[in-house]
Amino acid sequence: MEETYEFTKEDLEEIEGIKAKFPEVMPATLPTLWVAQRRFGHVEPPVQRLVAETLGLPESHVHGVATFYTQYYKERKGKYVLDVCTTTSCQLCGGYKMLHYLEDKLGIKAGETTEDGMFSIQSVECLGACGYAPMMQITNDVYVNNLTEEKLDKVIDSLKEGEMPEFESVGMPLLENINDK
Amino acid sequence: MASDWKSFEPVLIPDIPNLDKIDNYIKNGGYKALEKVVKGSDWKPGDVVNEVKAANIRGRGGAGFNAGLKWSFMPPADGGPRYLACNGDESEPGTFKDRKIFEYNPHLFIEGALIAAYAMEITTIYVYIRGEYYSWIKMMEKALQDARDKGFIGKNLFGTDYSVEFEVTGGAGAYICGEETSMLESLEGKRGYPRVKPPFPAQKGLWGRPTTINNIETLANVPGVINNGSDWFKSIGPESHPGPVLYGISGHVNRPGVYELPAGMPVMDLINEVAQGIRGGKKLKALIPGGSSTPVLRADQLEGVSMDSDSLREAGSMMGTAGMIVMDEDTDMVDALWRISHFYHHESCGQCTPCREGTGWLEKILLKIKNGEGEIRDLDLLLDLTTQMEGRTICALADAAAWPVRHTINRFRDEFEARCKKSVHAVA
Numbered sequence: 001m002e003e004t005y006e007f008t009k010e011d012l013e014e015i016e017g018i019k020a021k022f023p024e025v026m027p028a029t030l031p032t033l034w035v036a037q038r039r040f041g042h043v044e045p046p047v048q049r050l051v052a053e054t055l056g057l058p059e060s061h062v063h064g065v066a067t068f069y070t071q072y073y074k075e076r077k078g079k080y081v082l083d084v085c086t087t088t089s090c091q092l093c094g095g096y097k098m099l100h101y102l103e104d105k106l107g108i109k110a111g112e113t114t115e116d117g118m119f120s121i122q123s124v125e126c127l128g129a130c131g132y133a134p135m136m137q138i139t140n141d142v143y144v145n146n147l148t149e150e151k152l153d154k155v156i157d158s159l160k161e162g163e164m165p166e167f168e169s170v171g172m173p174l175l176e177n178i179n180d181k
Numbered sequence: 182m183a184s185d186w187k188s189f190e191p192v193l194i195p196d197i198p199n200l201d202k203i204d205n206y207i208k209n210g211g212y213k214a215l216e217k218v219v220k221g222s223d224w225k226p227g228d229v230v231n232e233v234k235a236a237n238i239r240g241r242g243g244a245g246f247n248a249g250l251k252w253s254f255m256p257p258a259d260g261g262p263r264y265l266a267c268n269g270d271e272s273e274p275g276t277f278k279d280r281k282i283f284e285y286n287p288h289l290f291i292e293g294a295l296i297a298a299y300a301m302e303i304t305t306i307y308v309y310i311r312g313e314y315y316s317w318i319k320m321m322e323k324a325l326q327d328a329r330d331k332g333f334i335g336k337n338l339f340g341t342d343y344s345v346e347f348e349v350t351g352g353a354g355a356y357i358c359g360e361e362t363s364m365l366e367s368l369e370g371k372r373g374y375p376r377v378k379p380p381f382p383a384q385k386g387l388w389g390r391p392t393t394i395n396n397i398e399t400l401a402n403v404p405g406v407i408n409n410g411s412d413w414f415k416s417i418g419p420e421s422h423p424g425p426v427l428y429g430i431s432g433h434v435n436r437p438g439v440y441e442l443p444a445g446m447p448v449m450d451l452i453n454e455v456a457q458g459i460r461g462g463k464k465l466k467a468l469i470p471g472g473s474s475t476p477v478l479r480a481d482q483l484e485g486v487s488m489d490s491d492s493l494r495e496a497g498s499m500m501g502t503a504g505m506i507v508m509d510e511d512t513d514m515v516d517a518l519w520r521i522s523h524f525y526h527h528e529s530c531g532q533c534t535p536c537r538e539g540t541g542w543l544e545k546i547l548l549k550i551k552n553g554e555g556e557i558r559d560l561d562l563l564l565d566l567t568t569q570m571e572g573r574t575i576c577a578l579a580d581a582a583a584w585p586v587r588h589t590i591n592r593f594r595d596e597f598e599a600r601c602k603k604s605v606h607a608v609a
Binding site for chain 1: 370508
């Protein structure tokens with residue numbers, strides 16, 4: 001039996017707001033897939049169908065878009081998806097070390113999900129936080145910068161309690177401080 | 182010029198707290214440039230284009246093209262919709278600067294985009310931000326709403342006939358969407374396949390209508406040019422590549438980060454003084470100057486080089502996005518190059534055969550070498566592959582994948598050879 005999915009009234013209002021930004025319906029495809037993924041946790045084919053029906057677009061189009069972009073989960077993931085950046089600057093600064101630490105800690109490999117469904121780990125391409133390497137993003141949301149093993153321990157502990165880390169603002173370093181030093 | 186950078190006052194992200202709050206931005210002279218051009222009778226749209234063209238703001242997204250000149254390619258207004266698409270995709274490894282503008286000075290960018298829109302008689306502006314920047318998309322949504330509430334976006338700006346809409350939209354994880362025509366496809370709600378040019382976006386862009394695409398940092402430079410004139414802008418940094426630049430410094434330095442300094446900064450000052458040298462007192466080995474696609478330079482190639490198009494071209498590289506990746510003496514160049522090739526393989530959209538297949542083979546052969554299974558002739562095969570890819574595809578992703586391979590092998594050939602199996606010759 002296939003699960004059935006429905007958008008809430010609030011979701012539908014949000015989707016109407018998205019459609020209003022554009023002269024056509026098709027541009028709403030990406031943002032509506034986001035609404036769906038945030039609601040259902042993934043965009044497996046039945047969810048793609050819901051998006052297509054809601055927008056009045058062909059399912060093949062929505063499927064094509066969903067499969068082109070890496071952030072859409074075409075299969076179910078853990079409650080928290082740990083996207084560890086391993087591209088160049090992160091690679092140089094220990095991104096793989098952090099990835100392997102997480103793999104050992106959670107007992108799964110990159111691309112897998114823990115049995116309790118709490119965590120997935122992914123090795124991802126550059127997230128645009130190169131100066132704060134190594135780093136990771138949690139479930140397409142908050143960035144966690146300047147990772148260490150201790151910091152990862154803390155983050156995992158708080159996620160187990162259901163608490164997402166807060167947004168860390170990384171200030172602009174000031175030149176005066178440089179000249180003082 | 183080059184030596185007085187220590188007294189440079191940042192203009193894109195000045196040291197003023199809470200500039201992201203619109204009232205504070207206005208208190209500090211914000212939206213004055215927009216008012217000046219939209220309301221003032223002495224600023225016709227064409228005058229704005231000319232002033233920005235004279236300033237020679239070279240596109241900060243990587244290509245380095247004169248922004249005002251790009252604006253002048255828009256055909257005359259015909260009463261139909263015209264678009265400005267602001268490129269906040271920022272996905273080139275080593276690049277993390279535009280998010281600083283979203284976070285610390287979003288209204289400077291918004292004001293710049295609105296001035297650009299007025300100059301090109303544009304009716305709707307979109308800012309496309311990479312999907313991973315969810316936190317920053319939220320910040321931009323808030324900033325745009327604040328600007329709308331103050332009447333800087335919408336109908337009849339400053340009581341004139343000029344009306345403009347401004348929306349934010351996000352990607353969902355695809356490096357290719359930073360390529361301007363791929364971004365247009367993505368904005369239209371499709372797979373991000375780059376378009377064949379011509380027609381160029383100025384002729385046929387979003388929904389077949391005239392469209393200009395500019396980088397976020399490029400647009401953030403516009404209000405300063407309007408307020409202070411193109412001569413002021415050209416007085417910052419080298420004449421051929423002027424203005425302030427957000428340098429993103431990452432890798433093996435003591436103090437990585439984004440720094441706003443004049444264009445044309447001496448590379449060694451950026452590494453040794455601004456970023457405070459190499460971590461752990463190690464020696465510098467190599468620098469990727471402007472994002473992972475720009476050719477790597479050995480430490481001995483960096484003496485006297487400055488961060489501007491001319492100097493970097495002479496040295497054998499490019500300015501790109503000014504996202505500098507610094508590598509220390511312990512860096513394994515084979516590993517580093519393999520990881521870069523993995524990136525381009527992962528991000529190839531698959532539309533053109535030389536790129537789809539070529540990026541895969543680059544990665545595969547490099548992995549073989551990295552694992553000690555390569556042969557010397559594989560290095561020449563890799564070099565041959567790069568020439569088979571470059572310039573043979575719809576967009577520049579194949580070039581971006583080919584350049585690092587070619588230049589890293591040529592500049593660190595002994596390191597690659599040392600990793601290859603020694604040939605075994607049968608001896609009688």
